[in-house]
Amino acid sequence: MAEKVILLDLFASMFGMRARVALAAKGVQYEYREEDLRNKSQLLLQSNPVHKKIPVLIHNDKPVCESLVIVEYIDEVWNQKYPLLPSHPYQRAQARFWADYIDKKLYAVGRMVWTKSGEELEAAKKEFVEILKQLESELGDKAFFGGESFGFLDVALVTYSTWFHTYETCGGLSIGEHCPKLSEWVKRCLEIDFVSESLPDPAKIYDFALMLRKVFGIDAS
Amino acid sequence: MAEKVILLDLFASMFGMRARVALAAKGVQYEYREEDLRNKSQLLLQSNPVHKKIPVLIHNDKPVCESLVIVEYIDEVWNQKYPLLPSHPYQRAQARFWADYIDKKLYAVGRMVWTKSGEELEAAKKEFVEILKQLESELGDKAFFGGESFGFLDVALVTYSTWFHTYETCGGLSIGEHCPKLSEWVKRCLEIDFVSESLPDPAKIYDFALMLRKVFGIDAS
Numbered sequence: 001m002a003e004k005v006i007l008l009d010l011f012a013s014m015f016g017m018r019a020r021v022a023l024a025a026k027g028v029q030y031e032y033r034e035e036d037l038r039n040k041s042q043l044l045l046q047s048n049p050v051h052k053k054i055p056v057l058i059h060n061d062k063p064v065c066e067s068l069v070i071v072e073y074i075d076e077v078w079n080q081k082y083p084l085l086p087s088h089p090y091q092r093a094q095a096r097f098w099a100d101y102i103d104k105k106l107y108a109v110g111r112m113v114w115t116k117s118g119e120e121l122e123a124a125k126k127e128f129v130e131i132l133k134q135l136e137s138e139l140g141d142k143a144f145f146g147g148e149s150f151g152f153l154d155v156a157l158v159t160y161s162t163w164f165h166t167y168e169t170c171g172g173l174s175i176g177e178h179c180p181k182l183s184e185w186v187k188r189c190l191e192i193d194f195v196s197e198s199l200p201d202p203a204k205i206y207d208f209a210l211m212l213r214k215v216f217g218i219d220a221s
Numbered sequence: 222m223a224e225k226v227i228l229l230d231l232f233a234s235m236f237g238m239r240a241r242v243a244l245a246a247k248g249v250q251y252e253y254r255e256e257d258l259r260n261k262s263q264l265l266l267q268s269n270p271v272h273k274k275i276p277v278l279i280h281n282d283k284p285v286c287e288s289l290v291i292v293e294y295i296d297e298v299w300n301q302k303y304p305l306l307p308s309h310p311y312q313r314a315q316a317r318f319w320a321d322y323i324d325k326k327l328y329a330v331g332r333m334v335w336t337k338s339g340e341e342l343e344a345a346k347k348e349f350v351e352i353l354k355q356l357e358s359e360l361g362d363k364a365f366f367g368g369e370s371f372g373f374l375d376v377a378l379v380t381y382s383t384w385f386h387t388y389e390t391c392g393g394l395s396i397g398e399h400c401p402k403l404s405e406w407v408k409r410c411l412e413i414d415f416v417s418e419s420l421p422d423p424a425k426i427y428d429f430a431l432m433l434r435k436v437f438g439i440d441a442s
Contacts, residue, residue: 050322050355062311069317076310089297090283096290101271134271 005030006058008044010037011200012208014107015067016055017159022071024194025155026078068099071155084152095146098138099156105131106160114163114170114209115218125171129178136182143188150192158195161186165202166209226251227279229265231258232421233429235328236288237276238380243292245415246376247299289320292376305373316367319359320377326352327381335384335391335430336439346392350399357403364409371413379416382407386423387430 007023007030009016023030035044035054047056047063057064057073064073075084085092109131112124135157139145145153164175164186176183190196213219228244228251230237244251256265256275268277268284278285278294285294296305306313330352333345356378360366366374385396385407397404411417434440 059311064311064314064318066318066321069314069321072317073310073314076313089294090280090285092297093285093290093294096293097285097287100287100290 004060008033008056009054012205014159018067019055019070020198021155022074024198025082095153098153113167132179136179158189162199162202162205166206229254229277230275233426235380239288240276240291241419242376243295245419246303316373319374334388353400357400379410383420383423383426387427
């Protein structure tokens with residue numbers, strides 16, 4: 001059967017990037033549709049009526065929402081190539097636990113790092129570094145979170161690396177100084193063609209963040 | 222190999238109950254250990270150093286944390302009996318999406334229903350009913366969320382039904398009036414022996430909630 005795969009996304013979304021990396025890992029051809037979140041498409045509103053958020057993967061007219069659910073779906077449907085989740089139930093549980101940890105912790109605190117100032121910024125930076133250190137500790141001396149090969153948890157986290165320059169510049173911190181092993185892990189991930197080719201230029205993310213800071217009234221426009 | 226399965230739990234936790242229901246569905250024998258959350262055991266702190274929360278499933282000395290991760294783990298390890306997740310990737314994605322929806326929405330608002338008063342309570346009740354209606358709409362005319370048989374999403378939600386009496390009594394609302402199909406679904410779930418035998422008496426949950434209301438200073442002690 002001819003596959004029809006559409007991804008409703010926003011270039012700067014670390015959640016959308018997860019779907020892009022997973023589809024690229026599997027070599028799936030798809031149509032990418034950039035959404036304007038201030039003027040969402042009818043297709044987005046119909047496909048994700050509950051959250052009305054990107055990313056949405058539409059596979060043969062059926063929508064799948066929520067980035068980690070999408071990545072598991074991609075891994076299960078295109079299961080012949082490049083398995084992302086580990087094969088052993090215990091390692092699968094660990095990968096799911098840490099991906100959930102990223103979703104519960106990293107986005108909200110990261111957002112504070114590039115939007116807040118003063119005491120709020122200092123508190124956010126402290127927590128942000130603690131979260132990354134926790135993740136670095138889980139990585140340990142492994143090449144990737146899953147071990148020797150790039151997998152589910154790597155997909156879940158590597159997309160944040162496109163925002164590292166923004167966190168560092170807006171927040172005034174050095175991730176590499178606090179988390180050298182994690183920084184090395186980012187480099188290893190980016191040496192994989194399908195990863196680096198799926199991720200946007202951090203400079204463009206920074207421009208996007210600066211634009212949003214003006215929209216939010218943080219910086220003068 | 223002899224299985225050694227321990228569940229660190231709290232009787233009133235809808236998250237812990239998910240593990241209990243899933244283990245019962247599979248017929249897994251396990252040691253239940255009730256935790257005192259004001260004085261957590263060393264085993265709990267060691268087994269879940271990140272969140273320090275129940276439930277934790279310890280299987281042959283290896284801890285698995287976070288209730289939905291635990292339920293998927295149980296389903297994958299004891300895969301010979303009573304499959305919980307659907308076999309088709311799309312239905313699996315749907316089940317995971319809605320379980321995630323429950324985790325993101327229901328607990329926090331439900332807690333407000335039994336702890337708040339005045340305008341805060343009214344706003345919480347409105348949102349609480351909207352969430353349940355959204356879930357009822359996903360149930361539709363099916364016997365269970367997964368279709369003909371009790372599955373993953375049923376496990377994720379049915380444990381909340383032990384709190385319905387508390388929500389209704391503290392919040393002053395009738396769930397059955399707003400969501401008759403969902404109430405019928407609860408009854409169908411409770412007709413399954415391993416479900417009803419795994420869930421605590423709603424009257425005991427209510428006593429527990431009243432005790433907590435006193436601890437929180439909501440009611441005079």
